[in-house]
Amino acid sequence: MKLIIIGAxxxxGxxxxxxxxxRHDIIRVGKTSGDIQLDISQSGQIRELFARTGKVDGVVVAAGSVHFAPLAQMEEEHFHVGLNSKLMGQVNVAQIAQAYLQDGGSITLTSGVVGEMPxxxxxxxxMVNAALEGFVRGAAIELPRGLRINVVSPGLLEESVAExxxxxxxxxxxxxxxxxxxYAKSVEGAQTGQVYTVR
Structure with a gap:
């Protein structure tokens, strides 16, 4: 399969x-590295990405920024970091990708443990992680042509413990x-509308 991994x-990623x-032909995409550079908060850049890659069998998004701070210090613009990047960035990839996916292709987004265990x-x-999971469940029942969409919710990775x-x-x-x-279960499997938690 030909796959795009954003945040590779x-x-x-x-x-x-x-x-x-x-097992697959991977196009690695990153904000400042990879085969192609992309800021997922910019829908124009997402469209340019797919115009360059053409038809693919699957898209994985493991990218997006969120602002971490004590609730008492959070202002509206701080919430918009996660809303514009991790939430709407991934939603926009899912929306735009549909026209470039082969029949039966897959979309895999990324939420995270904090949505379940704050x-x-x-x-x-x-907020953003829970919204992503809700979007995936809702989108799964409307996607055409046998397209599938799932979300992976990883816990804290061993490689990230020190930081x-x-x-x-x-x-x-x-x-x-x-x-x-x-992610392989989502890309290579048959299910849709699933939240795959890794704890």
């Missing part, structure tokens, strides 16, 4: 690329191998 060089790269300073991330572990007290880290397998 990030921690989650790398795990996904490693799992799928041995952490301090993570109210915006919890982020202090924000996740009591959380058990998960292996990148398990995270990569969840």
């Amino acid at each position: 060089n990030g921690t989650v 790398s795990a996904t690329s490693n799992e799928l790269g041995s 952490i301090r300073m993570g109210a915006s991330a919890a 982020l572990g202090s924000f996740f007290p009591g959380f058990e880290a998960v292996s990148s191998k398990r995270v990569g397998l969840a």
Whole structure:
């Protein structure tokens, strides 16, 4: 299959690329690296991406920014970081990708553990992750031509513990191998409208 992985060089994207790269033709996309550069908060850039790649069999999005801060310090513009990037960036990829997917193709988005198990300073991330999962469930019943859409909700990856572990007290880290397998289940499987949690 010909697959696009957006955020391919990030921690989650790398795990996904490693799992799928041995079996499929991967186009690696990143904000500042990869085969093609893309800011998912800019829908024009998303359209340019697909105009360059042409028809594909699947799209994975493991990208998007969210502002972390204590709730008392969050202003409207801070919430818009996650709304414009991680939420609407992924939604816009899903919407635009449909015209470029082969029949039966797949879309896989990324939420995260904070949507289910909130952490301090993570109210915006919890909101965005929950919204992404709701969008996927709703979109799955309307997609045409046998297209499928799922979302992977990874926990704290082992590779991120040194940098982020202090924000996740009591959380058990998960292996990148398990995270990569969840994306493979979405891309290579048959289900749609699913939230694949990796805890």
